[in-house]
Amino acid sequence: MLTNDQVESFERDGFLVVPDLIGVQDCDALRGRAAEMVADVDETKVSSTFSTTGAQARNDYFLASGSGIGFFWEVEAVNPDKTLNRPKELAANKFGHAMHDLDPTFDHFSRRTGMGELAADLGYGGGLLTQSMYIYKQPGIGGEVTLHNDHAFLWTEPMRTLGFWVALEDATTENGCLWALPGGHKIGQRSRFRRDGKGSTALEEWADPYPTEGLVPLEATTGTVVALHGLLPHRSDQNRSDKSRHAFTLHVMDPAAEWVDDNWLQRPDGLPFRSF
């Protein structure tokens, strides 16, 4: 699927933008399914928000979403009394993290649209799917995602995690596209998010933060897949525009690597990680 130049570019930069990998019909089907799922959420029972800039609800609901499907609201969409200040389909920040194994539409999108072949070309043949997310980046209130790499949250020994970020709508600098640091995957790991034995989680940062100079925008049209090396620093801005920017992310680990048992995301015996 990929040319040698594309593979070399991924190895050099730590990312690769692959336009038009996924058909618009498949993107629309995923958006339609997400709309059904958020319509079914009882917002009086879900009070988790998601933000990478402030204190987060790191609770049992979040931890359970590693092997289920949990919804998280935008901070700016929640009133002080925890009610939502707008319709829930415009209030959701994201949902995750096991739809690829639990929902047929997400399973199809993850396993039957070419991402398996892309993973194999990037050295992840037989890779195990560890995490999926549907990210809204809502118009007006879509929150910033601060500079990080994904391996800090999805740790393997040795460090072998690959991410796919799929544009379900056009993503531009106006509505909060990804930004990445070319070659930044060679800097090494500088943080780790782990859980303790009591069900709490914390982000440990043990070296200088990643440099914020030199990041480039990764604008993407609908159906584009951005492959991200697990160690690549990336971020996205707030979305203050009037355009939404829905995206889907999928993470893959090398089947020869070990999934460590203090990762926040753990699967029960009955729901092991599966391949494409």
Ligand SMILES: O=C(O)CCC(=O)C(=O)O
């Ligand atoms: O979709 C975004 O804005 C950023 C997503 C991201 O970086 C992540 O979830 O790791």
